[in-house]
Amino acid sequence: MAPILELRGITKRFPGILANDHIDLTLEHGEILALLGENGAGKTTLMNILYGLYQPDEGEIFVRGRKLVVQQPSDAIRAGIGMVHQHFMLVPVFTVAENVVLGQEKTRAAGFLNGKAAAEQVRALSQAHGLEVDPEAYVKDLAVGVQQRVEILKLLYRQADILILDEPTAVLTPQESEELFNVMRALVLKDKSIIFITHKLREVLEVADRITVLRRGAVVGTTTPPKASRAKLAEMMVGREVRLEVAKGKATPGQPVLEVRDLVVINDRRQVAVDGISLEVREGEVLGIAGVQGNGQTELVEVITGLRKPLSGTVRLVGKDVTGAAPRRITELGAAHVPEDRQRDGLVLPYSVADNLALQTYYRPPFARGVVLRQEEIQRSAEARIGEFDIRTPGAKTPAGSLSGGNQQKVIVAREFSRPIRLLVASQPTRGLDVGSIEYIHGRILEKRQEGCAVLLVSPELDEVLELSDRIAVMYRGRIVATVAAGRVTKQQVGLLMAGIVPEGLEEQREVRTVEVTL
Amino acid sequence: MTKAKAKPKPEKGKPRPLPEPDAGHALVQELMATPAEPPGAKRSWWRRAGRVALVPALAVLSGLILGGILIAVTSPEVHAALQVSVIDGIGTAFVVVFRAYAGLLAGAFGDPFRMVAALQSGDPLAIRRAFNPILESMVSATPYIFAGLSVALAFRGGLFNIGAEGQIFVGAITATYVGYALVGLPTIIHLPLALAAGALGGALWGFIPGWLKARTGAHEVINTIMMNYIAFRLSDWLLTGPMKAPGQFNPVSPTILESAWLPQFFEQPIRIHLGFFLALATAYAVYWFLFRTTWGFNLRTVGANPNAARYAGIKTGRWIILTMTLAGALAGLAGTTEVLGVNHNLAMAFSSGYGFDSIALALLGRSHPLGVVLASLLFGTLRSGATRMRIVSGVPIDIISVIQAMILAFMAAPAIIRTIYRLRQPAEAEEEVLVRGWGG
Numbered sequence: 001m002a003p004i005l006e007l008r009g010i011t012k013r014f015p016g017i018l019a020n021d022h023i024d025l026t027l028e029h030g031e032i033l034a035l036l037g038e039n040g041a042g043k044t045t046l047m048n049i050l051y052g053l054y055q056p057d058e059g060e061i062f063v064r065g066r067k068l069v070v071q072q073p074s075d076a077i078r079a080g081i082g083m084v085h086q087h088f089m090l091v092p093v094f095t096v097a098e099n100v101v102l103g104q105e106k107t108r109a110a111g112f113l114n115g116k117a118a119a120e121q122v123r124a125l126s127q128a129h130g131l132e133v134d135p136e137a138y139v140k141d142l143a144v145g146v147q148q149r150v151e152i153l154k155l156l157y158r159q160a161d162i163l164i165l166d167e168p169t170a171v172l173t174p175q176e177s178e179e180l181f182n183v184m185r186a187l188v189l190k191d192k193s194i195i196f197i198t199h200k201l202r203e204v205l206e207v208a209d210r211i212t213v214l215r216r217g218a219v220v221g222t223t224t225p226p227k228a229s230r231a232k233l234a235e236m237m238v239g240r241e242v243r244l245e246v247a248k249g250k251a252t253p254g255q256p257v258l259e260v261r262d263l264v265v266i267n268d269r270r271q272v273a274v275d276g277i278s279l280e281v282r283e284g285e286v287l288g289i290a291g292v293q294g295n296g297q298t299e300l301v302e303v304i305t306g307l308r309k310p311l312s313g314t315v316r317l318v319g320k321d322v323t324g325a326a327p328r329r330i331t332e333l334g335a336a337h338v339p340e341d342r343q344r345d346g347l348v349l350p351y352s353v354a355d356n357l358a359l360q361t362y363y364r365p366p367f368a369r370g371v372v373l374r375q376e377e378i379q380r381s382a383e384a385r386i387g388e389f390d391i392r393t394p395g396a397k398t399p400a401g402s403l404s405g406g407n408q409q410k411v412i413v414a415r416e417f418s419r420p421i422r423l424l425v426a427s428q429p430t431r432g433l434d435v436g437s438i439e440y441i442h443g444r445i446l447e448k449r450q451e452g453c454a455v456l457l458v459s460p461e462l463d464e465v466l467e468l469s470d471r472i473a474v475m476y477r478g479r480i481v482a483t484v485a486a487g488r489v490t491k492q493q494v495g496l497l498m499a500g501i502v503p504e505g506l507e508e509q510r511e512v513r514t515v516e517v518t519l
Numbered sequence: 520m521t522k523a524k525a526k527p528k529p530e531k532g533k534p535r536p537l538p539e540p541d542a543g544h545a546l547v548q549e550l551m552a553t554p555a556e557p558p559g560a561k562r563s564w565w566r567r568a569g570r571v572a573l574v575p576a577l578a579v580l581s582g583l584i585l586g587g588i589l590i591a592v593t594s595p596e597v598h599a600a601l602q603v604s605v606i607d608g609i610g611t612a613f614v615v616v617f618r619a620y621a622g623l624l625a626g627a628f629g630d631p632f633r634m635v636a637a638l639q640s641g642d643p644l645a646i647r648r649a650f651n652p653i654l655e656s657m658v659s660a661t662p663y664i665f666a667g668l669s670v671a672l673a674f675r676g677g678l679f680n681i682g683a684e685g686q687i688f689v690g691a692i693t694a695t696y697v698g699y700a701l702v703g704l705p706t707i708i709h710l711p712l713a714l715a716a717g718a719l720g721g722a723l724w725g726f727i728p729g730w731l732k733a734r735t736g737a738h739e740v741i742n743t744i745m746m747n748y749i750a751f752r753l754s755d756w757l758l759t760g761p762m763k764a765p766g767q768f769n770p771v772s773p774t775i776l777e778s779a780w781l782p783q784f785f786e787q788p789i790r791i792h793l794g795f796f797l798a799l800a801t802a803y804a805v806y807w808f809l810f811r812t813t814w815g816f817n818l819r820t821v822g823a824n825p826n827a828a829r830y831a832g833i834k835t836g837r838w839i840i841l842t843m844t845l846a847g848a849l850a851g852l853a854g855t856t857e858v859l860g861v862n863h864n865l866a867m868a869f870s871s872g873y874g875f876d877s878i879a880l881a882l883l884g885r886s887h888p889l890g891v892v893l894a895s896l897l898f899g900t901l902r903s904g905a906t907r908m909r910i911v912s913g914v915p916i917d918i919i920s921v922i923q924a925m926i927l928a929f930m931a932a933p934a935i936i937r938t939i940y941r942l943r944q945p946a947e948a949e950e951e952v953l954v955r956g957w958g959g
Contacts, residue, residue: 327829
C-alpha cells in the first residue's frame, strides 16, 4: 500500500536562504511521524508548503499515491490534510461548537444557523475521539490545552485524516502535553495519521512511531524511538555532540546576596499569590524554584525585581533593604533579570538589537553623555556582544522582533550577563528554545555561578531545575513546601512536592530548613 | 505575629495599571518601529527614504485623482456639456479639472509667469507680490507643523493626543492675554514671554489628561476630547466676558501689543512671519529630543512597550504625563504663533480644525518630525491654494477637505495603495527607515 503522504524533493528558496533542500518525507497510514529540528531548520516552511501557504520551487506531493498540487489551503483541506498552527486560530467570544463549524455551518431553512445541531455534532465528535470538551463553553474561558483540542476537533470536523501539529506542546504544561499525547495515540488508532513537529527530544521519544530529523533545511535521517536516544537525536539536530547534562562544579556558597523574609504578595486579581515566603540565595550557588506554573513564582520574581510591591515582608539585596524599591535601584545594586515573558517584558521588539542590548544601561556612560545618547557607542558595544554571545542577526540595527526566539533570548542574556552583577534572577530562561540554545544558556548561567554570582532560577521545567540548582525550593500555592539539596532528591520526590505532598523521606530535611528560616 | 503585619495596608505604591493594548495601540506600534538598516545600505539612504515616502506620495496622488473625478462629477459645466455629447462631457471635464488644479497650484505656489515678469521688472513690490502665494502657504503650514509635531510626539509615547485642538485654543488664550495685558515691555522680553505663556497654556491642557491617565488609567482619547470642549467653551466665555475688547461689538480680545508680535519679514499683505522658522527649528528640536537623548529613549520605550519600559527602570507614569505635557506645549505653540504672527488678537473659532487635521498630519508624516513638516507643507499649500482655486474655477473650497480626507484614508489603508500601484509588500525592515533619514 502506498504511504498516505509522500513528499519528494521539496525545495524552497527564500532570498539568501535555502529553507528546504530536496526534502523527501513519507508518512505511513496510521502512524505518528515526528519532524524534529532546531528553530529555523525548515520544519514549518515544509509544512506550510504542504498546507498550500507557500509554493515549492521544486518537488512533488503525493497523497495516497496520487499526485497533489496544493496551491492554497483549501486544496490541502480537500485532500484531507489539516493543520493545527502554533498560534491558535480561534474566535475567543464564540463557543467551542461555533468555532468548530465556522465556515461549514449547519443551517436550517432560510440560512438560519442551527446551533443545537452543531453542538450535538461536536459533542459526538469529541466523544468519539476522546477529546473531552464542552461544546457550549466559550473559547475565551478555556485553558490553552483545551483550546488546542478545539483546534483538533476543527480538523476532525472537516474530515482531515492527515493531521499536522506544529509545535503543539510549546504552549502546554507537562500535564497538558501528556493528555495531548494520549489524544494523539487515540487518533492514530482511529485511522488518522499525524505529523508532529517539535524540537523537544523527550516528547519525540515518548510518542512518535518514526522520527525524521531536519537540519538546515535538509533531512539528516530517519529513525525510530527504540533505536534512538536523546543524545543521538540532539546530535543529529545540532550536527555536533551536545551536552544534555551540564557538567557542574562543586558549589562554594559565600555570603548571602538575596534575603527574602516573610514575603506576602497579592496578584492582580487581589488574591494572595505569595503567602509568607522566606528564602536566601548565596554567592556562587543556584537556588532553583520548582513548581507548577501559577503557584506564585511570577509574583515572587516581580517583587524581587521591583516590578511589584509586596503587601508585607522584606527583600534585602547585598545587605540593603530593597523592599518595594524601584526596578532601576535594584538593577543598579547588581541584580540582573531574565524575565519570564521575553517579548512582553524583556525586549522592545520594534527596537534594534543594539537598542535592546542597551535597555538597562542606555542612560549611563558610555552610552550617554548627559542626556545625549551616543549611538556609536551603543552600536559598537552591540557588535561586540553579538559576537561574544553568538547572536544570529543580520546586524545590530535589525529589529529584535525579527529574530528567532532563541536569538531574542540571547539578546536578553547578553544584556543581563555583561554587566557586573551580584544576583541573577532567571525566570524560565529557556522557555520555547531549541536544544542548542538551551545548552548555551545553561552553560552561561553556570558560568555566572562559578564567578560567584547568586542565581535564583525559576522554572516549571523540572529537568532544568534539577540540572542547574544546588538547592531546590518547591513552591505550591504561594508557599515553599520544602527546600532540598539538589543531589539528595529524586525527580519523583520533587514531582510530589510540586503537587503539595511532602514525601516521607523528606520530612527531616524540611524541618531543618524551617529552623534555618526562622533564625 | 507576622500575621498581624500581613493586614492589607493602604497601597500607596501599588503598580498602576498599564495601558491595555488596543487597536489604536497596534496602529501606533506599526507606525513606530525603530529603523532597521540592512548592512551596507549606508550609501543609499535616500533610496530607502524614497521607499518610505512612496506610500504617502502615492496616497497624495490618489487623493488628487479622486478629487479631480469629484470636481468633474459635481461641475455644472460638465453636466451641461454631457447634454451635448459624451465626448463633449469628457473634454469639458478635463478642462474643468485642469483649471481647478491650475488655480490650486497658482494659489499655493504662485503664478510662474507673474514671477518671471516681476523679476524682470525688478520692482521689489511686484516680486514680493508674485511670490506671495508660496509664502502664504508657509504661513498656513506653520500651525500645522506645531500641531502635527504634538500628535506625532504623543504617538511616539504610545498616546493618542486628540486634544491638540483644545490645546491650541488654550495656548492662544494665554499667549493673547500675555500679549495685550503686559504693557511696556520691549519685544526681546515680551515676545518670548508670550510664546512661553502659549506653550505653558497648551502644556497644562495636555498635562491634565496625561496625569489622569498615569494616576487612574483613564483613557487619554476620551479625556483629551473632553478637554477640547472645555477649551472651546472657556474661550467662548472669555471672549464674551473677561477678555472681550472694550468697546467692541464682536467677541474678540483686545489687539495684542506690537511688542509681542512675531516679526513679519515684509509689509502687509505679505504675512510670512518668524513663526514658520520657529516651527522648523522646533521640528528639529523634537527630532533631536526623540532620537538623540535618553529622554526620548524613555518616551519611545514607554510608547513601544510599557512593560519593557518598567522592566528597564523607566518610570512609565511619569513619562506618560511628560509626553502629554510636551505634546500640549507643542499644540499650544500652534495657537500661539497664529495669534502672535497672523491674527494679532483672539477671535472665536479662530483655529478652524488645525488640531484635528494634525492627527492626519502625524499619520501622513509617519510620526517623524521630518515627515510632519513635509505633510504640513502639503496641507498648508492645499489650504492656501483653495481660495484661488475657487476664484478661478468656481470649485468650492470644501473639495480640499475631501481630498485631505481621501489622502488620509489611503494612508490608513496602505494595502489599497499597494494593490492599486502593484507595489510589493515591504520587508519588515523597510517601512520605518525615514526615522533615521534626517541628520543621522
